[in-house]
Amino acid sequence: MTDATTTLEQDDARAQPSVKAADIAANPPQRALRLHRELDEVWSDLPGWRGFFTSVNHGTIGLRFMATAFVFFAIGGVLAMLIRAQLATRNGVFLDNDLYSQIFTMHGSIMMFLFAIPLLEGLALWLLPKILGARDMAFPRLSALGYFCYLFGGTVIVLSLLFGAAPDGGWFMYVPLTDKTYSPGVNADVWLLGVTFVEISAMAAAVEITVTILRCRAANMPLTRMPLMGWYLLGTSVMMLVGFPPLILGSILLEVQRAFDWPFFDVGRGGSPMLWQHLFWLFGHPEVYIIFLPAAGALSTIIPVLSRTKILGYGALVAAVIGLVFLSFGLWVHHMFTVGIPHMALAFFSAASALVAVPTAVQIFAWIGTMWEGRVQFRLPMLYIMGFFATFVMGGLTGVMLAMVPFNWQAHDTHFVVAHLHYVLIGGFVFPMLAAVAYWMPLICGRWRVRGLGEAAFWLIFIGFHGTFFIMHLTGLVGMPRRVGVYPDNPEWEWLNLISSIFGMIQSAGFALFAFDVIMQWMFGRRSWRNPWQAPTLEWAMPLPAPSYNFASLPGPRQPDAGSILPLARGEGLLPGAPRGWRETVVVEPGTGRPQHVAVLASNTALPVATSAAIGSFFAMMLAGFYWVAPLGILATLIVAWKWGAIMGTDRDHPPADVAPGIRLPLHWQVRNTLAYTGAVALLVADATLFASLLFGVGFLAVVAPNWPAPESGIATWPMLAVSLGALAAMALGTVASRLAEQRRADPSLRVWTRLGLISTGAGLVLLGVIGVWLDDPTRHARDALRGATLGFAVVHGVIALMLALRADLDARTGRISAERRGAVPVWQLFQLFWLGTSAVSLALILVQEVL
Amino acid sequence: MVWLLRALAGPVLWAALFSLVYALHGTGCGLGWTDRPVLFTDLHHIAMWVAWLAGLALHVVLVLTMPVGSGRARTVTAAGAWIGLVASVFTLFPVVVTSTCF
Amino acid sequence: MLAVPLLTACNGPLSTLNPSGPVALEIARLWWAMLIGAGLITAMVMVMLILAIRRGPMLTEGNTSERRWIYGWGLGFSLSVLTVLLAFALWVGERMLARDDGAVTVQAQASQWTWRFVQPGPGGQPVMTEGVLYVPAGQPFDVAITSTDVIHSFWVPQLGGKMDAIPGHPNLHRLMADEPGVYEGQCAEFCGRGHPFMRFEVVAYDPAGPLPDFASITGPMVEPAFPEDVSGFEGTGQTEIPAQESSE
Numbered sequence A: 001m002t003d004a005t006t007t008l009e010q011d012d013a014r015a016q017p018s019v020k021a022a023d024i025a026a027n028p029p030q031r032a033l034r035l036h037r038e039l040d041e042v043w044s045d046l047p048g049w050r051g052f053f054t055s056v057n058h059g060t061i062g063l064r065f066m067a068t069a070f071v072f073f074a075i076g077g078v079l080a081m082l083i084r085a086q087l088a089t090r091n092g093v094f095l096d097n098d099l100y101s102q103i104f105t106m107h108g109s110i111m112m113f114l115f116a117i118p119l120l121e122g123l124a125l126w127l128l129p130k131i132l133g134a135r136d137m138a139f140p141r142l143s144a145l146g147y148f149c150y151l152f153g154g155t156v157i158v159l160s161l162l163f164g165a166a167p168d169g170g171w172f173m174y175v176p177l178t179d180k181t182y183s184p185g186v187n188a189d190v191w192l193l194g195v196t197f198v199e200i201s202a203m204a205a206a207v208e209i210t211v212t213i214l215r216c217r218a219a220n221m222p223l224t225r226m227p228l229m230g231w232y233l234l235g236t237s238v239m240m241l242v243g244f245p246p247l248i249l250g251s252i253l254l255e256v257q258r259a260f261d262w263p264f265f266d267v268g269r270g271g272s273p274m275l276w277q278h279l280f281w282l283f284g285h286p287e288v289y290i291i292f293l294p295a296a297g298a299l300s301t302i303i304p305v306l307s308r309t310k311i312l313g314y315g316a317l318v319a320a321v322i323g324l325v326f327l328s329f330g331l332w333v334h335h336m337f338t339v340g341i342p343h344m345a346l347a348f349f350s351a352a353s354a355l356v357a358v359p360t361a362v363q364i365f366a367w368i369g370t371m372w373e374g375r376v377q378f379r380l381p382m383l384y385i386m387g388f389f390a391t392f393v394m395g396g397l398t399g400v401m402l403a404m405v406p407f408n409w410q411a412h413d414t415h416f417v418v419a420h421l422h423y424v425l426i427g428g429f430v431f432p433m434l435a436a437v438a439y440w441m442p443l444i445c446g447r448w449r450v451r452g453l454g455e456a457a458f459w460l461i462f463i464g465f466h467g468t469f470f471i472m473h474l475t476g477l478v479g480m481p482r483r484v485g486v487y488p489d490n491p492e493w494e495w496l497n498l499i500s501s502i503f504g505m506i507q508s509a510g511f512a513l514f515a516f517d518v519i520m521q522w523m524f525g526r527r528s529w530r531n532p533w534q535a536p537t538l539e540w541a542m543p544l545p546a547p548s549y550n551f552a553s554l555p556g557p558r559q560p561d562a563g564s565i566l567p568l569a570r571g572e573g574l575l576p577g578a579p580r581g582w583r584e585t586v587v588v589e590p591g592t593g594r595p596q597h598v599a600v601l602a603s604n605t606a607l608p609v610a611t612s613a614a615i616g617s618f619f620a621m622m623l624a625g626f627y628w629v630a631p632l633g634i635l636a637t638l639i640v641a642w643k644w645g646a647i648m649g650t651d652r653d654h655p656p657a658d659v660a661p662g663i664r665l666p667l668h669w670q671v672r673n674t675l676a677y678t679g680a681v682a683l684l685v686a687d688a689t690l691f692a693s694l695l696f697g698v699g700f701l702a703v704v705a706p707n708w709p710a711p712e713s714g715i716a717t718w719p720m721l722a723v724s725l726g727a728l729a730a731m732a733l734g735t736v737a738s739r740l741a742e743q744r745r746a747d748p749s750l751r752v753w754t755r756l757g758l759i760s761t762g763a764g765l766v767l768l769g770v771i772g773v774w775l776d777d778p779t780r781h782a783r784d785a786l787r788g789a790t791l792g793f794a795v796v797h798g799v800i801a802l803m804l805a806l807r808a809d810l811d812a813r814t815g816r817i818s819a820e821r822r823g824a825v826p827v828w829q830l831f832q833l834f835w836l837g838t839s840a841v842s843l844a845l846i847l848v849q850e851v852l
Numbered sequence B: 001m002v003w004l005l006r007a008l009a010g011p012v013l014w015a016a017l018f019s020l021v022y023a024l025h026g027t028g029c030g031l032g033w034t035d036r037p038v039l040f041t042d043l044h045h046i047a048m049w050v051a052w053l054a055g056l057a058l059h060v061v062l063v064l065t066m067p068v069g070s071g072r073a074r075t076v077t078a079a080g081a082w083i084g085l086v087a088s089v090f091t092l093f094p095v096v097v098t099s100t101c102f
Numbered sequence C: 001m002l003a004v005p006l007l008t009a010c011n012g013p014l015s016t017l018n019p020s021g022p023v024a025l026e027i028a029r030l031w032w033a034m035l036i037g038a039g040l041i042t043a044m045v046m047v048m049l050i051l052a053i054r055r056g057p058m059l060t061e062g063n064t065s066e067r068r069w070i071y072g073w074g075l076g077f078s079l080s081v082l083t084v085l086l087a088f089a090l091w092v093g094e095r096m097l098a099r100d101d102g103a104v105t106v107q108a109q110a111s112q113w114t115w116r117f118v119q120p121g122p123g124g125q126p127v128m129t130e131g132v133l134y135v136p137a138g139q140p141f142d143v144a145i146t147s148t149d150v151i152h153s154f155w156v157p158q159l160g161g162k163m164d165a166i167p168g169h170p171n172l173h174r175l176m177a178d179e180p181g182v183y184e185g186q187c188a189e190f191c192g193r194g195h196p197f198m199r200f201e202v203v204a205y206d207p208a209g210p211l212p213d214f215a216s217i218t219g220p221m222v223e224p225a226f227p228e229d230v231s232g233f234e235g236t237g238q239t240e241i242p243a244q245e246s247s248e
């Protein structure tokens, strides 16, 4: 065991005298090679191109995410070079204004949505099971589904450039510029549909990361002893669950406005462009922290290892993460300081923006303190970490400046902001990620790097970066706005831009060299030792490169860290091998980490790629403007989703699995609180945020938008009320039936309840349809459009509930539900309840609107 | 897990209070509450002050009651309660210093 | 060698570092103060970092080091700096708001990709112009900003910060020019193809002297952003508009 490991141990023993991790006896040792063969057979991908379409293994998918993200980074980087080439002189002629708009919009959108977010998702997918001591993520098929949505969506977005149809409204797509009147082409649709399609992968990753961290940790690893990376990614994923829905809602509303003329953002008919800005930045600011947190997690992991000590202030860092997660949702208006909001409201957000610097400062000083306590080893990742400090501190400080309202009024929308955002994004995300790549490369490819190249790449990037962006602060202060491709009347800006452009090329050369270095390491590096950094965390408790199954036996209290590599390989940990020929991992209680059951995970399947193709067909038809055939895409999606459900259950009881001496745990089919259940709860958290954003829209437009009150509603009040209450009653009946179905699951009456649930859910949907027919024309006024949207929300959830009811009914009939097995019924209950709850709130809201 | 929820109580209260005061501010400016004198000031100020002070009082209660456990769990629960309190003081103190609807 | 281009850039017609009115001046001061502070903090953190790397390992007793780094620097230092800065910035901001104090109101209406203005002309009568806004120097004026199509932003860096022109949401923006002169302005919010060219000028004239020639245009009058503010043109309070001299 390394010295770092021991100090970590001691520290925690000191920190937690009362909580004694319960011991779990070791399994008898076996031959490591035999275990390896047995597991690899079960866990490895199919060979060749079939592997590409069918792999669901987190190692494969995570790496693929990261590799794809770096490809998009290269594309975004090429666009950046085009921008810099254009701006190098004041009359740059080689991009016209239309093309320039496309290029900067695509640069920003690619960097944010196709590079930064997917890269962190990939890192999380690849790293989490390894560092937490599990064999895979909680939902392997979901990882693959996310990947293909990302790949297909990203490809379409990038290809649009070749057809001159790329988005051109800036990466925040402000309406009215992006509505049909001012952007009649397909450009804006590419952004709205493409990004939403890609965001499916973000939502999938968010659900998955949350569940994995809470429930797929090493046995008896309490949250308080989880590696800090776990806390950081937990913060990230919760932020994604709550942060992305406003954007998704906004994109849907704007696309509906563009396609069907529903006036959510049209001032003439009671909408407001400000609603878009609020929804966008409600997502957009947390987004920055979503990007920063995983990078900070990597820093908190790497810095203590390369300082040969333990991290300073574990508890304080966890608190800082909590602080960041919350505070970052209270800052969004700082992107809107110039839209005419009164000073007091600006002051709230200015103060919150200043305050968010405090948890950031806590982290910075904790890292410096860690290095102060330890003995810093100047190896390549450390170099990038120095790059991080030198860059991010300045970016943070300019961020605080921009949070000061009066200064923001001058600097907003100038190149000062462009400089600031690159200082935080490249300083706070790219440098730490490059450090992370350098640090984890040996685990990825089992090889050690080629000497010298990495350092050269670092210096090129570092010098190039500061040369490009430092002076750009001044470019902004002397008046150059962002998003202009020519500035014929301002020769005084020219030399500033020329310097930025020259250094920009140096920086790109650095990134190219970095990529070259990684490829060289992959192909020609010498074989690496085990645990080359002598790190304590569990991802190093495995041979290099990491095997497909991660751990031959899963770590428990007797195999707490990287020092346990041999006992784990010999099967002394939990659940050794793959005795049943399935992919299995241990699921724990979220807080204490007590093992609860064994989850049987999915193995190679083409279902995810088929599903994303089905979803993609819907988006493609919307993009092509074939609105009336687009429902076919939804139908296709439902069909694949049905298949998905069909393979999830089992029609017989399985004996419990031997996990460790004296510990036998049930398989997941025979427990209620499965990973899927936790996942459904996480998904509903996101769903509830989407609904809350919609309610925010209703309230916001009613109070702020001009041209209210809306015209007299043509709805016949009493019949409408009767039908609405009837729909609610049907939903309530379905909810009750789903509960009874679970309670009576061992009983023949089970089938009555599932059938009743199915019928009442169907009836609820039909009544919603009646309401839809009676609603006022949604193109008339934003109020009517919002009512249409609310109804649409209810219908979508009705369809989901109906699918689940159908599943439960069929399961009941085919014997997949029994005293021991509950099938999809618990999840069906959740969705029924959610459908009922949100619909009741919507109805109450509409009643209030009518009465007032 | 319960200790984690306790750690989140303070920040959640901040989020609720922040949204409430922001909403009161917007509604007040929209409905002209600044023109309705109450005591030595106007309805708009009074509404926001009452909400703010009540929230701060709740925060103090959380700071006193939320920390539990020992070791790291205690650090985090205590820190959570304090984060909430400091955030509510710091981000909402403009209700007593800046002008309302300009 | 760099000094000359640096000075020309800083004194350029669109530079925020070349303030010509109280609002811009206050903001420029805030900027210089923040720059000094940020420079010092950056230097301090870098020194700490270098020291942390240079010195050998010497484990301090666990709690003291945590107290020093987390509570001392992380919380104490950052919170106090931020509190002072925030208070200062709010105080600066508070004094540059447009209030109901009878300042001259002019209208600015943005459209893809021109600016139309309405300002008090000869005899206090509203005059409509395109691309040039005429205001009296030495006294505050409010710009009532609207848009007829997409979002734009009204920005005259030498006079003060920017304010967006948003359809359906008129905004009021307070500015002032200390001296008579011509100040350049531009649209700061991306508004489509013509965005780089959406420039305008603000001509500040001496209110005591003769009125300048208003390069007026005809056409449908710009709608007043705040109908009740039209009275501003009657010259309430200090806005005494001298009768036009025949300027030949």
Ligand code: HEM
Pocket (backbone or CB within 6 Å): A077, A080, A081, A083, A084, A104, A105, A107, A108, A109, A111, A112, A115, A116, A170, A171, A172, A418, A421, A422, A425, A426, A429, A430, A468, A481, A482, A483, A484, A485, A504, A507, A508
């Ligand atoms: C390779 C180095 C990079 C260079 C030289 C560069 C250059 C630029 C420039 C000059 C602009 C301003 C365009 C304009 O306003 O006209 C810009 C905008 C932007 N960049 Fe970068 N960039 C680089 C890397 C990145 C990275 C790594 C990210 C994010 C992770 C990023 C995110 C953005 C965003 C979000 C915008 C705003 C786009 C918009 O205004 O819609 N950039 N970049």
Ligand SMILES: [Cu+2]
Pocket (backbone or CB within 6 Å): A284, A285, A288, A331, A332, A334, A335
């Ligand atoms: Cu932000």
Ligand SMILES: [Cu+2]
Pocket (backbone or CB within 6 Å): C152, C153, C187, C188, C189, C190, C191, C192, C194, C195, C196, C198
């Ligand atoms: Cu513009």
